[in-house]
Amino acid sequence: MTVESEQLIKDTFGRGLDSSLGLQLSEVGGDRVVATLELSEKHHQPFGIVHGGVYCAVAESVASVSAFTWLQVTGIGGTAVGVNNNTDFLKSISSGTLSVESAPIHRGRRQQLWRVTMTDDQGRVIATSQVRLQNVELPEGVEVPTIPSGA
Numbered sequence: 001m002t003v004e005s006e007q008l009i010k011d012t013f014g015r016g017l018d019s020s021l022g023l024q025l026s027e028v029g030g031d032r033v034v035a036t037l038e039l040s041e042k043h044h045q046p047f048g049i050v051h052g053g054v055y056c057a058v059a060e061s062v063a064s065v066s067a068f069t070w071l072q073v074t075g076i077g078g079t080a081v082g083v084n085n086n087t088d089f090l091k092s093i094s095s096g097t098l099s100v101e102s103a104p105i106h107r108g109r110r111q112q113l114w115r116v117t118m119t120d121d122q123g124r125v126i127a128t129s130q131v132r133l134q135n136v137e138l139p140e141g142v143e144v145p146t147i148p149s150g151a
Contacts (some may be wrong), residue, residue: 018061021054023100025065030073033066037098049092052127055118056087058100059129063114066102067133070112080112080133087129096121110135 021043027034037043037058045051060082067080098118105113116129 030070033102035100055127059116063131067112084132
């Protein structure tokens with residue numbers, strides 16, 4: 001990823017809920033995104049395990065960055081918004097580092113479908129998601145620099 005594309009992602013994503021959760025992007029490209037999340041008590045539901053909504057939110061964020069980046073790299077432009085998030089919780093955990101990786105299932109001019117896999121420190125799959133996104137035009141007045149094709 002180039003310095004330009006790193007700055008674009010930093011300026012565009014990582015605010016709001018992502019910041020509150022502590023989601024950290026480590027690799028961003030047109031074909032995959034890799035991120036991590038250090039889990040703590042702030043991510044727990046009342047019984048001491050990570051709340052399922054955390055996994056849903058992380059999947060939505062990583063899929064959105066993936067979809068956005070692909071749109072920029074291909075020159076299609078615009079952005080993508082989530083229209084469906086199907087997350088399966090496979091194993092409960094309380095702490096550690098959650099590793100997150102996206103992979104495209106389908107990328108088209110109108111919609112994209114991304115698979116997001118979340119694993120724990122031992123490499124065990126904790127949750128998986130499929131997130132469908134609608135490709136849309138950027139809101140009026142928002143300009144996004146092009147991400148170089150080598151991103």
